Amino acid sequence: MLHAQFDRFFEGFRRDAHPMAIMVGTVGALAAFYHDSTDINDAKQRTIASHRLIAKMPTIAARAFKYSIGQPFVSPRNELDYASNFLRMCFAVPAEEYKVNPVLARAMDVFFILHADHEQNASTSTVRLAGSSGANPFACISSGIACLWGPAHGGANEAALNMLEEIGHVDNIPEFIRRVKDPNDDIRLMGFGHRVYKNYDPRAKAMQKLCHAVLKEVGAEDNPILKVAMELEKIALNDEYFVSRKLYPNIDFYSGITLRAMGFPTSMFTVLFAVARTVGWIAQWTEMMEDESQKIGRPRQVYTGAPKRDYVERAKRG
Ligand SMILES: CC(C)(COP(=O)(O)OP(=O)(O)OC[C@H]1O[C@@H](n2cnc3c(N)ncnc32)[C@H](O)[C@@H]1OP(=O)(O)O)[C@@H](O)C(=O)NCCC(=O)NCCS
Incomplete structure (x- = not known):
């Protein structure tokens, strides 16, 4: 360069x-x-x-x-x-x-x-x-x-970490879980569930192993935020609400914790x-x-707006 x-x-x-x-x-x-x-x-x-x-x-x-x-x-x-x-x-x-x-x-x-x-x-x-x-x-x-x-894309692991910080301490987890399960409360457990993977996301499995190894290596197991994460993981893997809905921790849940423990903001x-x-x-x-058959991309637009509308000519407007 x-x-x-x-x-x-x-x-x-x-x-x-x-x-x-x-x-x-x-x-x-x-x-x-x-x-x-x-x-x-x-x-x-x-x-x-x-x-x-x-x-x-x-x-x-x-x-x-x-x-x-x-x-x-x-x-x-x-x-x-x-x-x-x-x-x-x-x-x-x-x-x-x-x-x-x-x-x-x-x-x-x-x-x-x-x-x-x-x-x-x-x-x-x-x-x-x-x-x-x-x-x-x-x-x-x-x-x-x-x-x-x-x-909504790359920022999901950041959202998961923000949620852990908001919970702050393991003592606050039961109340948070109660709210997550409450159908009248739209709060969700960030870093859990996936639109495509309804069984375990294979990437999350690999990231989980990595996450635990990194936490051990840097001696971060006592960090309160990381403790919250580990406790949430335990609950989610055993609680009927999460198990029946197949809501497993996804890759973003583990990657946020891992990167933070590695020293990245x-x-x-x-x-x-x-x-x-x-x-x-x-x-x-x-x-x-x-690909020789490749052409310029052109997503189709379907107009669903108003049909013909009347208007007052500019010169005749007050
Ligand atoms: C990823 C996500 C959008 C997938 O959603 P989905 O496949 O459309 O699942 P649905 O929204 O249909 O939810 C199915 C059920 O699980 C519940 N649910 C889904 N994700 C949940 C979560 N993270 N926490 C709590 N409940 C959740 C829904 O409330 C719903 O419950 P109900 O059947 O009692 O109404 C969703 O799980 C989510 O918002 N996760 C948190 C954000 C996140 O981590 N995103 C990164 C993804 S890589």
Whole structure:
């Protein structure tokens, strides 16, 4: 990367900008730094752009984090694997040597793998729709990041963690559960249930294992918020209300707790999701670009508005 130029570009952002705002702006701007790899009709250039996006995403995400907390940027190290390198760029500081913790590096790696792709979710469809017009790949991935930013998509793990903070203490759980079960109260247990998975979400199973390993490794089992999480998990897996409705903790429930225990603030959760999902977005974009029958996307609109309406001509209005 053209480091100096890119660092100057960062300097234009406000320090209190949300890291996702920096991601949307910076990834889109890659088109201006790498205009030598934006000919979408050239398979070699498509591959170069894909490699650049996957390779640069952790660096940009870590810089968005460092910038938001006012710490100096940490450059990537070629001898480290993808996840370890990312952790180092996020958590190393100039004053001391950073040692990669293998449990946390494995957790980061598995998090990235579990979030890499998930069919035609909103952000993936956005990337495909943007790409269908022949837009350059950096702009397409930036549009996917913008879509992922919304609380109904990438923000679910943040919502789950906010709920745990709101409950605050295990003593408050019974009252919270009573409200969740009350048909007259529309409160829901965030991080539970899934529109598609009515049996256990297989990703949640893997994330659960990881979550417990991370909590043990960082000695966070005594953290009150994490205690609330573990107690809620126990209740939900045994309580008739949740069992009969097949409401299991979903991947977002465990990922929020895991990322928090690893040291990430909630504002970084969706950024980490974006780093992981970039691989899936690019795979889907590449598949589309290689399909000769591919045409510009054009969702159909069915007009259901008013039929012909009378109006008073402008000159005759009072
Ligand atoms: C994900 C979600 C939207 C799926 O909803 P759905 O498949 O449409 O399920 P429904 O809304 O039809 O709910 C079925 C029943 O389970 C209950 N239910 C569903 N999710 C619930 C939750 N998280 N907490 C408490 N009750 C829940 C509903 O109240 C309903 O009960 P009823 O049959 O007595 O009326 C829903 O489970 C939810 O809102 N979860 C919390 C948000 C979340 O974690 N989102 C991230 C998903 S990856």
